[in-house]
Amino acid sequence: MLKEDSPARFALHRMVGLLRPHWRRLALAVLCMLMVSGSTGLTAYLIKPAMDDIFIKKDVVMLALLPGLFLLVSLIKALSDWGSTYFLQSVGLRVVAGLRQELFDHIHGLSLSFFDKASTGTLMSRITNDIKEIQVAVNSAVSGLVKDTVTIVGLIFVVFYQNWKLASIAVAVLPLAFFPLVHFGQKLRKLARKGQEKVAHLSVVLHESFTGVRIVQAFGMEEHEKRRFARHNTAVLENQLKALRIDALSSPLMEFIGAIGISAIIAYGGYQVVRGTSTPGTFFSFLGALIMLYKPVKSLNKLNSTLQKGIASVLRVQELLGYKSDIVERPNALELTRVQGAVEFRNVSFAYDTTPVLRNISIKVNPGEVVALVGSSGGGKTTLVHLIPRFYDVTEGAVLIDGVDVRDVTVRSLRRHIAMVTQHSFLFNDTVRNNIAYGDPSKTEEDIMAAAKAAYAYDFICRLPHGLDTVVGEQGVMLSGGQRQRLCIARALLKDAPILILDEATSALDSEAEQEVQRALENLMQGRTTFVIAHRLSTVKIAHRILVISHGRIIEEGSHHSLMERHGEYRRLYDIQFQQA
Ligand SMILES: Nc1ncnc2c1ncn2[C@@H]1O[C@H](COP(=O)(O)OP(=O)(O)OP(=O)(O)O)[C@@H](O)[C@H]1O
Ligand SMILES: [Mg+2]
Known part of the structure; x- marks a missing residue:
């Protein structure tokens, strides 16, 4: 039924692997199915005595027995049918829930370079549509x-x-029926793969247009978004229609092939009964069985198309599961325990x-030192600080914490010692409390309040309708930009890590609030060893050292005063801002 090419075989193999842990339930389901099949066969067989003994011989005993027997067999069939459906579907649901979790866990294990390229809509489509x-x-x-x-x-x-x-x-006509199965199967699988890609595109548009509303x-x-959606929607529809044409054709075709068989049988079987070599009971029992055969053969045919779709999805999910994170831990990676906070970029x-x-950045930052990174947009400041928690790995050189290469320690232990306010403040659609204490249930109300006060x-939290328990909306839409930033700062402060990274952490605050937060x-x-990135140079004056970064290089370095006296890039940036003010 399936073309024996390697991806399909691989996908089937994978499906079998998914089913293996559930063999007990499957065995129960199979037992029930065997009972369904047995009772179905028996029902067909009972037509013969019903016909020959009751209707033709007019046997009273059989008349008393058969209806009861028929009911009993039907009852067994009904019960085992329920059992088979329940046990089987429950396995399906469990397998899929497991796979969904595996996929989600795997994606969260991938490095940022993966997320740079993947779109949220596609990932969501994989986890929902493909898995379904x-x-x-x-x-x-x-x-x-x-x-x-x-x-x-x-x-x-x-x-x-x-x-x-x-x-x-x-039986001679059966092979005729299998030929279209094979042929249609291949076509359907191709269409299914394309179809899932198109559905993924649709999810991308959905996700983007709603988040960017x-x-x-x-x-x-x-109107533009509507047209964009319509375009992808039509593509999905067209693909589905193509598949439907094939899908819809296969069943009547099989039926027709079946009809050829049945008409041949009526001709020959009728001839046998007329000549007296067979009884009408045998003939109708035979015909009954043949007609009952139609349902399972038809669903086998349907199975082909669902299997093809499933294989296409398994392959897509597998592709995602096959992605490896760029950030790999060494097998003998150490736990980074106590950290002084010395950070060194060595020829990075x-x-x-x-x-x-x-390009070839070398910086040595002492424990507790506050270093400001300034410079024109796109110079590489964010990129530089992202190397410390190992969001990305250096192409050359090394980043060291307390003299230890960040690639030699476990990622978890490394990141435990770094608190960060990212350039784009992000909040979860959750309460203020949970956003500040993100993921750390050990933080008490006092801790959270203290962090909120410090930030x-x-x-403003006190003025919110439910205080700490106010839900902030998706990405914190119910708060102002500055309020969002202050929650992000509070979140970083609460983490209480020896290394602090503030990437434009105060850019959305007014000058008054900024001064307060600054203090x-x-x-x-x-x-704490602190990296402060800021465009507003008024905020970096307090740094022990200022690094001016341009086009991926450090072009100036020193205190505010020494840099002002140098009359270089820093002075130029400062003067521009000062004139504006
Ligand atoms: N994820 C990414 N993938 C590819 N290129 C990137 C990525 N992030 C940034 N870049 C590029 O790297 C360069 C440095 O970007 P970076 O974000 O580090 O600048 P920046 O100094 O923080 O700028 P800004 O002051 O505007 O925040 C830019 O040219 C940018 O186009
Ligand atoms: Mg930046």
Whole structure:
């Protein structure tokens, strides 16, 4: 039924691997299916005595027995049908929940370079749509392969037992039915793969247009977004229609092929009954079995198309699971325990792809020192500080903490010692409390309040309708830009790490608030190695040392006063800002 090429085989292998841990439930399901098949075969067989003994011979005993027997067999069939569906589907659901979790866990283990390239919509589509297709395929694969094939075998047995000559005629047409299965299967799989890609594109548009709704409305681009969605929506539809044409054709085609068999059988079987070599009971029992055969054969055919979709999805999910993080821990990576906070960049060069972003940077920062990074936009400041928590690995050189290469310690222990306010303040759609204490349930209300006070967030939090328990909305939309930033600062402060990175942490604050937060930060920088990135040069004066970064190089270095006297890049930037003020 399947083309035996390696990806399909691999996908099937993977599906089997997913099912293996659930073999007990599967065995129960299979047992139930066998009972379904057996009772189905028996029902077909009972047509013969019903016809010959009751209707033709008018046997009273049989008349008393048969209806009851028929009911009993039907009851067994109904119960085992329930069991098979329940046990089987529950396996399908468990497999899929496990896979969804595995995929999510795996994605969260990937480095930022992966997320730079992947789009959120695609990832969401993989975790929802692709996994759903796999679930459907797993369910129908097991039920199809077991229930339907066993039913088919059982019915064929009845058929041959009743009349092997007629049966031979019926079975002779079967290969005719399998030919379209193979052919359609290949086409469907290709379409399914394309289809899932198109659905992923659709999710990208969905995700972007909803998260970016403020820009969409500000630029009056609703119609543009609608058209963009329509384009992708049509692509999905067209692909589905193509698949539907094939899918819809296969069933009537099979039916027609079946009809050829049945008409041949009526001709020959009728001839046998007319000549008296067979009884009408045998013939109708035979025909009954043959008609019952139709359902499982038809669902086997349908199984083919769901399997093809499932295989396409397994391959896509597997592709994602195959991605390896760039950030690999050495097998003998150490736990970074006590950290003094000395940070050194030793001849560091870095490129995201091929174009170098940082070139041969060497800096030594002492424990507790406050270093400011300034310079024109795109110079590489954010990139530089992202190398410390190992968001990316250096292309050349090394980043060292207390003299230890960051690549020699475990990522978790490394990041435990670094607190960060990123350039884009991000908040979860959760309470203020949970945003500040993000992920650390050990923090008490006092800790959270103290951090909020230190970040000058306390006053506005108190004014919120539910205080610390106010939900801030997606990405903190219910707060002002400056309020969001203060929560992010509070979150970093609460982490209480020896190394603090502030990337434009105060850019959204007004001058008054900034001065306040600045004073708070000054206290907090005490005893912590701090990297401050700021465009507003008024905020960097307090740094022990200022590094001016341009085009990936450090071009100036010194205190505010010494740099002012140098009349270089720093002075130029300062003068521009001063004139503006
Ligand atoms: N994830 C990324 N993938 C590829 N290139 C990137 C990525 N992030 C930044 N860059 C490029 O690296 C260069 C340095 O960017 P970086 O964000 O470090 O600058 P910056 O000094 O922080 O600028 P700004 O002051 O505007 O924040 C830029 O030219 C940018 O285009
Ligand atoms: Mg930046």
